Amino acid sequence: xxxxAPDPKILSRKQLIVERLLSVLPEDAVIHDPAETRAYECDxxxxxxxxxxxxxxxxxxxxxxAVLKICHEEGVPVVPRGSGTSLAGGALPTxxxxxxxxxxxxxxxxxxxxxxxxxxxxxxTNLSVTxxxxxxxxxxxPDPSSQLACAIAGNIAMNSGGAHCLKYxxxxxxxxxxxxxxxxxxxxxxxxxxxxxxxxDLLGLISGSEGQLGVVTxxxxxxxxxxxxxxxxxxxxxxxxxxxxxxxxxxxxxxLPVAIEFMDRPCIRATEAFAHPGYPDCExxxxxxxxxxxxxxxxxxxxxxxxxxxxxxxxLRESGSPEESAKIWLGRKSAFGAMGQINxxxxxxxxxxxxxxxxxxxxxxxxxKEYGLDVGNVFHAGDGNMHPxxxxxxNKPGDLETCEAFGADILKLCVEVxxxxxxxxxxxxxxxxxxxxxYTPDDLELQMRVKDVFDPKWLLNPAxxxxxxxxxxxxxx
Amino acid sequence: MMRPESEEELAALVxxxxxxxxxxxxxxxxxxxxxxxxxxxxxxxxxxxLYEPGALTLVVKAGTPVREVEAVLAAEGQRLPFEPxxxxxxxxxxxxxxxxxxxxxxxSGPRRIQVGACRDFLLGVRFVSGEGKVIKSGGRVMxxxxxxxxxxxxxxxxxxxxxxxxxxxxxxxxxQAEATLIRRGQDAGAAVASxxxxxxxxxxxxxxxxVTAGVMEDEALTxxxxxxxxxxxxxxxxxxxxxxxxxEDGQSAALWRRLRDVEPFAARPGAVWRVSVKPTxxxxxxxxxxxxxxxxxxxxxxxxxxxxxxVEEEGDAGAALIRRQTAALGGHATLIRGSExxxxxxxxxxPLSAPLAALSRGLKQKFDPRGILNPGLMGV
Numbered sequence: 001x002x003x004x005a006p007d008p009k010i011l012s013r014k015q016l017i018v019e020r021l022l023s024v025l026p027e028d029a030v031i032h033d034p035a036e037t038r039a040y041e042c043d044x045x046x047x048x049x050x051x052x053x054x055x056x057x058x059x060x061x062x063x064x065x066a067v068l069k070i071c072h073e074e075g076v077p078v079v080p081r082g083s084g085t086s087l088a089g090g091a092l093p094t095x096x097x098x099x100x101x102x103x104x105x106x107x108x109x110x111x112x113x114x115x116x117x118x119x120x121x122x123x124x125t126n127l128s129v130t131x132x133x134x135x136x137x138x139x140x141x142p143d144p145s146s147q148l149a150c151a152i153a154g155n156i157a158m159n160s161g162g163a164h165c166l167k168y169x170x171x172x173x174x175x176x177x178x179x180x181x182x183x184x185x186x187x188x189x190x191x192x193x194x195x196x197x198x199x200x201d202l203l204g205l206i207s208g209s210e211g212q213l214g215v216v217t218x219x220x221x222x223x224x225x226x227x228x229x230x231x232x233x234x235x236x237x238x239x240x241x242x243x244x245x246x247x248x249x250x251x252x253x254x255x256l257p258v259a260i261e262f263m264d265r266p267c268i269r270a271t272e273a274f275a276h277p278g279y280p281d282c283e284x285x286x287x288x289x290x291x292x293x294x295x296x297x298x299x300x301x302x303x304x305x306x307x308x309x310x311x312x313x314x315x316l317r318e319s320g321s322p323e324e325s326a327k328i329w330l331g332r333k334s335a336f337g338a339m340g341q342i343n344x345x346x347x348x349x350x351x352x353x354x355x356x357x358x359x360x361x362x363x364x365x366x367x368x369k370e371y372g373l374d375v376g377n378v379f380h381a382g383d384g385n386m387h388p389x390x391x392x393x394x395n396k397p398g399d400l401e402t403c404e405a406f407g408a409d410i411l412k413l414c415v416e417v418x419x420x421x422x423x424x425x426x427x428x429x430x431x432x433x434x435x436x437x438x439y440t441p442d443d444l445e446l447q448m449r450v451k452d453v454f455d456p457k458w459l460l461n462p463a464x465x466x467x468x469x470x471x472x473x474x475x476x477x
Numbered sequence: 478m479m480r481p482e483s484e485e486e487l488a489a490l491v492x493x494x495x496x497x498x499x500x501x502x503x504x505x506x507x508x509x510x511x512x513x514x515x516x517x518x519x520x521x522x523x524x525x526x527l528y529e530p531g532a533l534t535l536v537v538k539a540g541t542p543v544r545e546v547e548a549v550l551a552a553e554g555q556r557l558p559f560e561p562x563x564x565x566x567x568x569x570x571x572x573x574x575x576x577x578x579x580x581x582x583x584x585s586g587p588r589r590i591q592v593g594a595c596r597d598f599l600l601g602v603r604f605v606s607g608e609g610k611v612i613k614s615g616g617r618v619m620x621x622x623x624x625x626x627x628x629x630x631x632x633x634x635x636x637x638x639x640x641x642x643x644x645x646x647x648x649x650x651x652x653q654a655e656a657t658l659i660r661r662g663q664d665a666g667a668a669v670a671s672x673x674x675x676x677x678x679x680x681x682x683x684x685x686x687x688v689t690a691g692v693m694e695d696e697a698l699t700x701x702x703x704x705x706x707x708x709x710x711x712x713x714x715x716x717x718x719x720x721x722x723x724x725e726d727g728q729s730a731a732l733w734r735r736l737r738d739v740e741p742f743a744a745r746p747g748a749v750w751r752v753s754v755k756p757t758x759x760x761x762x763x764x765x766x767x768x769x770x771x772x773x774x775x776x777x778x779x780x781x782x783x784x785x786x787x788v789e790e791e792g793d794a795g796a797a798l799i800r801r802q803t804a805a806l807g808g809h810a811t812l813i814r815g816s817e818x819x820x821x822x823x824x825x826x827x828p829l830s831a832p833l834a835a836l837s838r839g840l841k842q843k844f845d846p847r848g849i850l851n852p853g854l855m856g857v
Contacts, residue, residue: 198809204629
């Protein structure tokens with residue numbers, strides 16, 4: 001993966017820049033020793049590494065503003081970082097950049113149950129937002145699988161989803177307002193604990209902008225009361241087509257499960273060997289979860305089971321207790337770990353129209369043979385967000401490149417059938433050069449103009465989202 | 478009036494335009510500062526491009542009548558979940574509301590409090606920029622974080638950034654049943670407290686409104702709606718509203734249609750404001766306005782967070798007083814009904830802070846460098 005060459009003029013001024021940063025931050029908030037900056041050399045896309053020139057850990061919006069003002073004046077690129085769990089290289093530094101970590105901004109500022117929102121600093125982890133309100137029976141809905149570690153800042157940057165977004169939506173649908181610092185240090189408030197925008201929907205634009213338009217320091221998030229209960233049912237099929245048809249039929253019946261998860265045979269086998277959830281050995285497996293009171297759950301599951309039976313499932317298992325529910329979810333939740341046990345893997349997240357599921361799975365199987373790399377599929381079937389996990393050996397020369405080529409072909413296939421490159425992980429560096437498969441030069445030009453408005457010098461999170469050649473003239477300006 | 482029949486023709490018209498264009502769908506929502514310019518209507522760009530009920534996905538041309546969209550969905554037992562308002566009732570306009578107009582105004586109704594706004598169900602857009610370029614953003618799938626989200630930006634931009642040609646939505650099933658709980662005689666403060674309790678329950682409330690005395694009936698009404706499978710609706714209504722009156726199905730639907738369209742203000746003269754605040758600030762806003770001497774009638778929707786205000790159309794129609802409240806409490810006010818003369822004189826949309834105004838102007842300039850698309854409509 002090509003990254004822009006570091007600017008020697010910036011590197012030569014490192015000492016001056018660090019001194020200026022130390023003038024606005026406490027000493028322990030500026031990390032510039034090369035032995036220590038290595039901690040920030042990559043995110044969860046570990047195939048690519050580059051230590052930044054320095055990293056800063058501000059503790060307030062004012063400190064973030066002061067840092068950005070200095071970097072703006074000095075022309076230094078800034079890479080915002082939440083918890084560094086991006087699978088797309090969204091927080092990969094360049095050698096001449098400053099990492100701006102929001103980890104110390106982790107406070108809850110306000111909880112309001114009457115108006116159903118919480119205001120937090122953006123470095124707070126996703127799960128600890130729910131942790132702050134669950135005593136009152138509330139929760140924050142988006143639940144990316146990294147929720148124990150990932151920060152709200154990163155969730156906003158990537159517009160993160162999760163297993164339950166079929167019903168509750170993704171980050172952008174649950175974000176009510178932000179406090180954000182622009183690259184020149186200006187602090188802006190967008191939205192708040194009321195609904196919709198009085199002018200252009202700038203909040204909608206910020207969600208999913210991958211840290212390229214500003215650094216979010218505070219977020220107002222919608223919280224909901226937990227449902228009375230939830231119960232999953234596990235359904236096994238001997239073909240992907242039938243499983244896909246079952247998903248479609250459930251949705252057409254007017255039921256909106258809170259989650260519909262899909263695993264294919266390679267993934268079922270891997271998780272069974274790894275976590276022993278007691279899954280049937282079949283071609284495709286669905287986990288469908290519904291919510292409500294006991295009676296409401298019974299009412300919905302009766303419809304779902306009836307539909308499933310019409311498709312002759314090889315297994316139909318309704319959870320009868322919290323322990324059984326946990327066991328049904330155990331395999332799904334350990335799928336990534338199970339695949340990682342077998343080998344290194346690359347996780348994709350292209351999204352496809354649900355109707356194309358059988359065709360896309362068939363094509364992925366064929367491509368797997370052509371490339372000679374195994375692939376397991378686990379994904380959110382209700383919304384078509386796939387997660388093919390391609391296995392490769394990082395120590396085998398050429399394997400990573402083969403894996404990347406395979407991954408790119410899968411993503412192009414997703415676009416061909418009417419889907420997109422990424423459903424919830426973001427573009428980062430990983431899919432940057434594939435953007436031309438989904439967008440025309442005019443489409444991309446208009447997106448880049450949005451960045452021109454927010455960050456005219458193109459200093460925020462360089463070399464992400466857009467193909468390098470497309471941004472060259474802007475970065476050089 | 479220019480009425481292109483294809484996206485290409487529309488793009489050529491915009492590229493070749495020598496002056497400002499007044500972009501419209503069905504022309505039933507004359508909202509915003511009046512725009513001078515040649516009228517460009519998208520009403521001939523109509524029809525369903527793709528509908529997959531099993532994937533909850535609908536793609537339609539922007540000029541398609543809302544009525545047609547709703548009929549196509551209803552035939553499969555589905556609907557637009559965000560319950561878009563028909564502005565003809567309140568504004569006394571005629572014509573055929575289009576789906577593009579719904580998107581351009583981010584028009585959402587009472588159910589917005591539960592499921593989200595129009596923009597939350599908008600999966601993708603195609604539009605023609607001010608330079609006459611055909612642009613797409615998003616697509617037809619529910620999860621998509623590929624590139625910047627211009628989809629949300631286009632929703633509620635009132636045709637000032639581009640001319641919509643095609644829009645795609647996530648749709649949802651119509652419920653089997655619905656019921657509305659009614660409680661009479663509460664004041665706004667007590668009503669919002671009841672609504673907050675209902676919305677903060679696990680019972681999936683899909684409508685929560687309070688209509689002050691004399692607006693719909695002599696008594697004030699507090700309304701809570703639940704929808705879903707029949708047994709579930711009965712169960713949740715029982716849990717929520719012990720001692721409340723209950724109306725079901727058709728009767729319930731008729732009530733919410735009236736609220737959606739702000740019908741109680743339709744026949745009454747005056748300017749109408751739509752104010753979005755924190756729900757518990759709704760009654761604070763109306764109390765403060767009365768204390769400041771602004772006589773008004775009010776409908777509180779969205780659990781109290783959406784306040785429809787009917788005021789006399791004289792002077793600035795309360796603009797300064799209302800905006801003093803939105804500035805102090807937080808929130809925004811939009812003048813929805815007012816004469817052209819009033820809308821030319823009073824900022825229709827909430828004035829922005831200096832940095833946000835600069836960003837909005839910057840976006841307008843980048844999307845429409847010649848400033849020809851609905852210039853001035855949003856006051857940017």
